[in-house]
Amino acid sequence: DAGVIQSPRHEVTEMGQEVTLRCKPISGHNSLFWYRQTMMRGLELLIYFNNNVPIDDSGMPEDRFSAKMPNASFSTLKIQPSEPRDSAVYFCASSALLGETQYFGPGTRLLVL
Amino acid sequence: GQQVMQIPQYQHVQEGEDFTTYCNSSTTLSNIQWYKQRPGGHPVFLIQLVKSGEVKKQKRLTFQFGEAKKNSSLHITATQTTDVGTYFCAGPKDSNYQLIWGAGTKLIIKP
Numbered sequence: 001d002a003g004v005i006q007s008p009r010h011e012v013t014e015m016g017q018e019v020t021l022r023c024k025p026i027s028g029h030n031s032l033f034w035y036r037q038t039m040m041r042g043l044e045l046l047i048y049f050n051n052n053v054p055i056d057d058s059g060m061p062e063d064r065f066s067a068k069m070p071n072a073s074f075s076t077l078k079i080q081p082s083e084p085r086d087s088a089v090y091f092c093a094s095s096a097l098l099g100e101t102q103y104f105g106p107g108t109r110l111l112v113l
Numbered sequence: 114g115q116q117v118m119q120i121p122q123y124q125h126v127q128e129g130e131d132f133t134t135y136c137n138s139s140t141t142l143s144n145i146q147w148y149k150q151r152p153g154g155h156p157v158f159l160i161q162l163v164k165s166g167e168v169k170k171q172k173r174l175t176f177q178f179g180e181a182k183k184n185s186s187l188h189i190t191a192t193q194t195t196d197v198g199t200y201f202c203a204g205p206k207d208s209n210y211q212l213i214w215g216a217g218t219k220l221i222i223k224p
Contacts (some may be wrong), residue, residue: 005160042216043201056211091155099210101146102203104155 004105006092012111018080021108024073025094033102034067034077035091043091049075050098082112115140115156115206119215127223131135132189134218143205145185146212151198159187159200189220197222 005024013019025032033048047057049069057067064083069075079086089109093102116139117194126132136145144163148156160169161187162178171177173196175188199217206213 043214045211045214048211073145093156099143099205099212101158101161102148102156102212103158105157 004092004103006090006105006108008108009106010044010109010111012080012113013082014113015083016081016089017112019082019086019112021077021079021090021110023075023077023092023105025075025092026103027073029063029094029096029103030072031095031098032069032075033093033095035074035093035104036088037091037107038088044102046077082110084112086110114145115208115213117202117204117213117215119202119218121218122216123219123221125221125223128194129191132192132196132220134187134200134202134220136185136187136215138183138204138213140207141182143182145182145183145202146206147176147187148201148203149198150201150217154198156201192220192222194222196220 007017007022024103031050034046035043036046037043046059048055065079089107091104091107093104095102096103118137120135124132134168135186144161146161147159149159150156160176163180166180177186187200199219201217202215203212
């Protein structure tokens with residue numbers, strides 16, 4: 001199994017631009033999670049899906065952030081418009097069931113100038 | 114709300130010394146999981162503990178789950194440079210099984 005796949009691995013963009021991060025979970029996993037990690041705030045859960053349905057998006061910082069999971073093998077996290085304070089590493093993770101082991105992707109390192 | 118506290122935030126050790134991180138939950142957990150994140154990497158699952166009082170070992174790493182299933186610890190004997198990283202504990206939330214994460218303990222080896 002290839003594990004959780006994220007793209008791009010690195011993204012540098014200018015303030016105001018739209019950023020789309022992509023994730024392919026492990027095949028057969030029912031739950032998908034988007035996290036953000038910074039030095040200041042640590043690892044934060046942004047949103048998670050179960051069976052492609054968003055369950056809890058209370059961690060999404062603002063309306064500029066949106067996430068979708070159109071099918072079991074693909075999810076996106078979009079930031080529009082991006083701001084410098086969005087600079088962070090964004091991780092996608094999946095698990096077979098909620099509460100079980102989470103498998104993380106390599107992350108997308110986002111820098112907003 | 115339900116919380117998982119992890120201490121210390123950082124621990125500096127000389128290579129060869131032991132390291133311990135502690136995790137405390139505000140509620141009883143059905144299981145507790147430990148993850149390691151190397152510098153520049155992503156969290157990687159190490160182990161899951163399920164039973165009250167459970168102790169598991171992985172080479173130099175010893176994991177314990179408290180009798181009340183509210184606390185846990187990870188102990189590394191004779192640290193090596195390969196142990197450097199941040200160690201996280203996480204447990205499922207009562208209401209929806211979403212994992213609640215500790216803040217992590219960063220293991221730093223003194224030069």
